[in-house]
Amino acid sequence: xxxxxxxxxxxxxxxxxxxFSSIPQTYDGLYVVASCRSDRAEYFDNVRIKPNGSATxxxxxxxxxxxxxxxxxxEAYAFGYTAGNNVTSNTFGNISIYIPNYTSSNYKSISxxxxxxxxxxxxxxxxxxxxxxxxSAITSLEIDxxxxxxxxxxxxxxxxxxxxxxxxxxxVS
Amino acid sequence: xxxxxxxxLATTTLSSSASSVTFGSIPSGYxxxxxxxxxxxxxxxxxxxxxNSDTGSNYSRVAMYGQSSGYGSFADASQxxxxxxxxxxxxxxxxxxxxxxxxxxxxKTVLVRSDNAGDRTRAYAGRWASTSAVTSIQLDPTSANxxxxxxxSLWGRNAL
Numbered sequence: 001x002x003x004x005x006x007x008x009x010x011x012x013x014x015x016x017x018x019x020f021s022s023i024p025q026t027y028d029g030l031y032v033v034a035s036c037r038s039d040r041a042e043y044f045d046n047v048r049i050k051p052n053g054s055a056t057x058x059x060x061x062x063x064x065x066x067x068x069x070x071x072x073x074x075e076a077y078a079f080g081y082t083a084g085n086n087v088t089s090n091t092f093g094n095i096s097i098y099i100p101n102y103t104s105s106n107y108k109s110i111s112x113x114x115x116x117x118x119x120x121x122x123x124x125x126x127x128x129x130x131x132x133x134x135x136s137a138i139t140s141l142e143i144d145x146x147x148x149x150x151x152x153x154x155x156x157x158x159x160x161x162x163x164x165x166x167x168x169x170x171x172v173s
Numbered sequence: 174x175x176x177x178x179x180x181x182l183a184t185t186t187l188s189s190s191a192s193s194v195t196f197g198s199i200p201s202g203y204x205x206x207x208x209x210x211x212x213x214x215x216x217x218x219x220x221x222x223x224x225n226s227d228t229g230s231n232y233s234r235v236a237m238y239g240q241s242s243g244y245g246s247f248a249d250a251s252q253x254x255x256x257x258x259x260x261x262x263x264x265x266x267x268x269x270x271x272x273x274x275x276x277x278x279x280x281k282t283v284l285v286r287s288d289n290a291g292d293r294t295r296a297y298a299g300r301w302a303s304t305s306a307v308t309s310i311q312l313d314p315t316s317a318n319x320x321x322x323x324x325x326s327l328w329g330r331n332a333l
Contacts, residue, residue: 002179002328028184028326029209061294063239072239072294100211100266101324109211109266111288127239127296129288131264164209164326165181171197172185172325 002163003031010156014039017144018151019053020159025103025137027161032097034082036155038145042084044116044124047095048146049078051108051138055146060110060130067121077146078130080112085152087118092155100162102138107131179207184326190215193313196327201275201306203329210267210312212323214260218315220267222255222299224281224307229253231302240293257283257297260314263290274307281307 004027009018023030038045048055058077064070083093095114102108110130116123132138143157180203183196199206210220222232232255235248249256258267269285285297301307312325319325 002181028324059290059292061239061241061288061292063237063244063294063296070237070244072244074241098209098266098268100209106322107264107290109264109288109290111266111268111286111294113286127286127288127294129266129290129292129294131290163181164184164324164328166184167180167182167200167329169198169200170183170327171195172183173195173197 003160004163006159006161008156008158011151011153014150014152016150017142018157019140019142021140023139023141024161028101028164029162030099030102031160031162032157034095034157035092036157037083037092037152038085038149039152040084040145040147040149041086043086043118043122044081045084045149046145046147047080047082047114048144049097049110050142051132051134052136052140053142054134057133058130060128062126062128064124064126067123078110078132080114080128081116081124081126082114083116087116091117093117099138105135107133108138178331180329180331182327182329186324187319187321189321190318192318193311194319194325195309195311197309199308204273204332205330206271206274207328207330208269210265210325213262213264213320214314214317215262215320216317217261218317219256220258220260221313221315222257223311223313224301225305225309227303232299234297234299236295236297238293238295255283255299255301257285257299258287259289259293259295261289261292263292265289271307277304277306279304
């Protein structure tokens with residue numbers, strides 16, 4: 001999709017969360033790509049997504065593979081997964097977050113794909129489907145972990161705006 | 174000005190219910206295609222992807238899923254449509270990537286994410302067993318209808 005960089009944040013010191021504020025209302029979707037690592041003493045951590053700073057009115061379903069097993073379950077907020085502090089040193093996880101129609105008056109779907117890289121047999125790969133049951137347009141996104149952890153130095157988060165449209169040739173019927 | 178990596182080709186927001194949506198006259202000048210669907214249907218179904226009106230036994234899939242009823246994986250071959258997403262009466266997001274769609278020397282592969290309102294999450298890999306370039310894509314929720322307000326968009330991706 002046509003992607004326009006709105007803002008990129010790279011942490012010069014640890015932080016409990018990052019926030020994209022004053023998000024322009026001129027795109028058709030939002031896309032976040034992050035390279036991040038939390039200080040939680042685990043090989044994975046949550047990526048809690050808070051539209052307009054809200055952790056309420058959210059539900060999410062995950063499918064999660066650890067290298068030895070798979071599991072599915074739910075959370076009471078929009079979320080994904082990435083690397084915690086027990087993965088290999090200097091190694092960051094990755095996550096992509098897609099929010100279509102973020103300005104609409106419908107509830108907002110949030111899809112994520114995330115991994116916690118690790119040079120060991122325990123790591124994580126997860127897909128999630130979340131819903132923010134709020135009719136407000138999304139004007140800000142706060143991203144934390146929801147468990148009191150912090151994002152480590154050099155974690156980076158980039159927000160893109162997605163634009164749909166027509167080329168004048170392709171038809172829709 | 175640099176050539177954009179992703180080019181919007183077509184988009185629609187339905188003003189009334191529709192039994193299917195078709196992108197036609199898809200130009201061949203890109204590397205891959207991407208479709209994003211955000212909306213609801215009136216009855217939970219598999220979503221069929223039909224390329225170039227082909228309803229022969231030329232589609233296959235493998236999928237993994239997590240949902241309230243459980244989690245697992247399944248695969249099917251020789252299907253008459255690309256059953257590459259699961260759409261529900263709650264809000265759905267489907268993201269489909271079709272690689273090398275205009276190539277005439279290979280079968281076509283797709284990767285699809287299919288998510289439903291915090292209830293189920295799925296990932297599919299599919300194949301259309303044809304060396305024809307993809308020029309049309311019909312998105313048919315089997316025996317259901319897309320509800321008004323559903324948005325469906327198509328992009329072409331340039332190779333840089």
